[in-house]
Amino acid sequence: MKMKNKTRLASFICYCLLAVCVVLTLFPYLWTFLAATHTNSQVFNFEYSFKLGSNLIQNYYDLLEALPIWNNLFSSLFVAAVYTVLILLIDSMAGYGFSQYQFKGRDTLFIVILAAMMIPVQVLMVPLYIQFSKMNMVDSWWGIILSGLPGAFGVFLMRQAMLSFPRDLVESARIDGAGEARNFFTIVLPNMKPALTSLGILSFVNQWGNYYVPLVLLNTTEKYTVPVAISLLAQPNFDINYGALMLGACMAVLPIMVFFLIFQKNFIDGMMAGAIKG
Amino acid sequence: MSYRLKMKIAPWCFIAPFFIVFLIFAVYPVIYSVILSFGTYKGGQVSLSGLRNYSFLLSDKSFFQAILNTFKIGLIQVPVMIFLAIFLACLMNSRLIKGKGFFRMAIFIPVLIDAVSYSVIFSLLFNDKGFINSMIARMGLIPQSWYTNAGLATMMIVIAQTWKWTGYNMIIILSGLQNIPGELYEAAAIDGAGRIQQFFRITIPLLRNMILMVLVTSVNGAVQMFTEPNIITHGGPTGSTTTVMFYLYNMGFKNFNFGIACAGSYVVVAIVVLLTIVQLQAGKEKD
Numbered sequence: 001m002k003m004k005n006k007t008r009l010a011s012f013i014c015y016c017l018l019a020v021c022v023v024l025t026l027f028p029y030l031w032t033f034l035a036a037t038h039t040n041s042q043v044f045n046f047e048y049s050f051k052l053g054s055n056l057i058q059n060y061y062d063l064l065e066a067l068p069i070w071n072n073l074f075s076s077l078f079v080a081a082v083y084t085v086l087i088l089l090i091d092s093m094a095g096y097g098f099s100q101y102q103f104k105g106r107d108t109l110f111i112v113i114l115a116a117m118m119i120p121v122q123v124l125m126v127p128l129y130i131q132f133s134k135m136n137m138v139d140s141w142w143g144i145i146l147s148g149l150p151g152a153f154g155v156f157l158m159r160q161a162m163l164s165f166p167r168d169l170v171e172s173a174r175i176d177g178a179g180e181a182r183n184f185f186t187i188v189l190p191n192m193k194p195a196l197t198s199l200g201i202l203s204f205v206n207q208w209g210n211y212y213v214p215l216v217l218l219n220t221t222e223k224y225t226v227p228v229a230i231s232l233l234a235q236p237n238f239d240i241n242y243g244a245l246m247l248g249a250c251m252a253v254l255p256i257m258v259f260f261l262i263f264q265k266n267f268i269d270g271m272m273a274g275a276i277k278g
Numbered sequence: 279m280s281y282r283l284k285m286k287i288a289p290w291c292f293i294a295p296f297f298i299v300f301l302i303f304a305v306y307p308v309i310y311s312v313i314l315s316f317g318t319y320k321g322g323q324v325s326l327s328g329l330r331n332y333s334f335l336l337s338d339k340s341f342f343q344a345i346l347n348t349f350k351i352g353l354i355q356v357p358v359m360i361f362l363a364i365f366l367a368c369l370m371n372s373r374l375i376k377g378k379g380f381f382r383m384a385i386f387i388p389v390l391i392d393a394v395s396y397s398v399i400f401s402l403l404f405n406d407k408g409f410i411n412s413m414i415a416r417m418g419l420i421p422q423s424w425y426t427n428a429g430l431a432t433m434m435i436v437i438a439q440t441w442k443w444t445g446y447n448m449i450i451i452l453s454g455l456q457n458i459p460g461e462l463y464e465a466a467a468i469d470g471a472g473r474i475q476q477f478f479r480i481t482i483p484l485l486r487n488m489i490l491m492v493l494v495t496s497v498n499g500a501v502q503m504f505t506e507p508n509i510i511t512h513g514g515p516t517g518s519t520t521t522v523m524f525y526l527y528n529m530g531f532k533n534f535n536f537g538i539a540c541a542g543s544y545v546v547v548a549i550v551v552l553l554t555i556v557q558l559q560a561g562k563e564k565d
Contacts, residue, residue, distance in 0.1 A: 011374035018369060022384040025445065029387065031409060032399050044405060046412035090295040097292030101285065109293075116304055118551060120502050122523055123543035126536050127307035127314065134322070150304035155296060180288040209392030211505050212523075216531055227394035234398045234509055242402060249395040256390050268386060268449060 029253070035246035043242040055243050062244035069251060071222045072229040075141065077255070079214075079225060080207040083145045087154050087203045088196055095158025096184055100170060110159075113152045121147065125216050132217060143217045144225075148207060154199050161195035162188065197266045201259075208256060226252045315540035331541035341542065343517055344525035345549075347432075351521065352500030355436045360492060362440065363447035368481070370448070371455045382452070385445040393442075397509035400438040404510075425511065428518035435506045435519055443499070447492045454488030455481070490561040497553055501546060522546055 035043050038053035063069055098110055124147070132143040165188055173183050189196075211227045218224055224232070230248045233240050260267055317326040335341045366385065370378055388396070403409050404424045411421035424430045458481065466476050482489075504523035507513050513520035513528075526546070530539030 007374065011372075014369055014372055014374050018366075018375065018381050018385075021366060022381065025385055025388050025441070028396070028399050028403065028441070029391075031403070035402070043402065044407040046409070046416070049409055049412070090299065093292045094296035097289040101289035101292075103286065103289050106289070113300060116300070116308075118554070119304075119308065119547055120498075120550070122502060122504065122526070123547055124304070124307040124311065126530050126539050126543070127311040128303065129531075130314075130319065130536070131303075131307060131310070146299065146303055149296075150300045152300075180284070180291075184292070205390070209394075211392070211394050212527075216527075227392050230398060231394045231509055234394075234401065236512065245398060246402070249398055252395045253391050256392070260390055264383070268382065 032246050032249050032253075035243060036250045038243045038246075040241040040243060043246070053243070056247070059241065059243040059247045062241055063247050066233060066238075066240050066244065067229050067248065068222050069226075069229065069248060072224050072226045073251065073255070075223055076208055076225040076227075076252075079141050079144050079210075080204050082141075083148055083207045084200050084203045086145065086149060087151075088200055090149065091154030091199065092158045092189060092192065092196065093184070094155045095160075095162050096188060098155065098159045099162040100165075100167065100188075113155060116150070117152045121151075122212050125212065129216055138217055139219050139223060140217070141223065144207075144210065144213050147213055147217075148210070154203065157195055157199050158192070161192055165191060194266075194269075197263070198269060201263055201267055204259070205256060311540040311543065314537055315544055317537055319536040327537070331537045332545075334538055335542055335545065340517060340520070341522075341525060344520045344522045345545075347517075347519060348501060348503065348521045348523075351432055351435055351439075351503065351519070352497060354432070355439050356493070356496045356500055358436070359440045359444050359447060359496060360489065362444050363451055363492065364485075364489070366444065366448045367451040367455055368477075370452055382449070386449055387445065388442045389446045391442070393505040394509060396442055397438065397506050400434070400441075401510045404434050426515050428515055431511045431515060431519050434510060435503075438506055438510065439500075439503070443496070447496065450492055451485060451488050454485045458484050486561065490557065493561075494554055494557050497557065498550055501550055501553070522549075 031049065034048075034050070034052060036059060037056040038045075038048055039055045039058075042048040042053050042055070098106060128143075128147050129138070132138050132140075132147075137143045137146075169187060170183050173187055174180075178187075209227060210225070211231065214225045214228045215231070218228060221229070221232070226248075230245070230252060232238065233245050233248060313326075314324050315331055316328060317324045317331075369375065370381060370385075375381070391399075405411070406421070406423055406425070410424075414421050422430055424434050462480050462484075463476055466480060471479065502523055503521045504527060507519045507521050507524045508527070511519040513524050522542070523546070526539050526542045529535050529542060
């Protein structure tokens, strides 16, 4: 009996601690959603912290006046979507090349590509900026997309996934006369759905939140991705009501939230897989 | 085409798209920026100037200050976050807790928000008249001026980063915990090991690789921190939250000193590589 009470107390304490954490993690979200409906003075009024305001529509018009927010959302979506599709394609192809064939220098090349992951993309921004301005690709979405493609993480992930794919299957298809490309697209790739989903989610979320690269490369407000656009509003000399600013933050978060709710399980698994880098 | 020739060409065809992109947007810029770090950029041309950029950086007080600030933030933030993450992961792994899916999701949710939006939100929460100060006032304490006090501004960034990344690290450590077989604990319990002893003798050693990985990625993240100081504190007050990346951004894209920015970024790469090697060495199994 005494033992049981002790366990109960322990589990009660565990629940309390977790509840505190949940409140701490969720509160800023709740506060942001509520603040999007507040007037400027209500945002800083404690009484309103847990109350719905009535200024949502005005905030929306204020936000539209300050930013072409729908253009910005489209930019973010375009960049993240195209980037994700390209990453899935070239990384799975490279992963296939590195896992299903033997060739001279394969392992050395793979290590070189992995070692390049140690260099953060911010470090390359100056040369990339010069390079893109020579290629006439400053202020273009393609600069952002291309500069993100050399990341080796996806190649690593796809290679790992494909190493465990039975070679006999590929070999017997070869004997039946299937070409290499056909093997890849019709036999191997359809079996790589878990790895592709993980990589896709990870790439999309990372590119959606990408700030440094678009900040450096873009200079037309219409082309700005959402993070760059919102950071513009948060400049100290920019006069905007805070409710509108919070509405902007909501609009940046909501698409990812929807994405998360659809792919919830894959999402966390993808993040876990993403963590296991080299 | 013969079979052997085909098997020789095929892998290169598959690797080619990635490899070409890698050459143009990774290898070439690395080489270019190494050269540029020894020169200046004017009118589309690089003119070499020897070690001038590096000697400028080494004698620039604000660069040292930026490195120091980065270490200060990282030295507080990374340990706090990792302890919290281990603690939460153990809680979540406990048999006493039901509804793990919900808790896992709720604690993971800060990972989803992009760095700019959460920085903006935290900057409003910590505003002089903002929610945090109101809470402090309600509790009968004195509201603080988070933006004008160097120590508090650093704390603000530490709190924001910890909020965003603890859940992510918790998920990784939790996946490590779930791989530890339960029989180990049962055997230890039979041998008379208490909970605390089990934690230090079983849990921590078996989590070694997971913790090491979390540590390396968190330290690298801390060294590369840019968004939070850029948006929450603008590097202030008086440069006390200027991180290395913030310094380099201003050097490169506000002052357009490309050469110095490149040299500085190689100092950062050296720091990242050095720290990673030190951590991997320290984390190696002793036997």
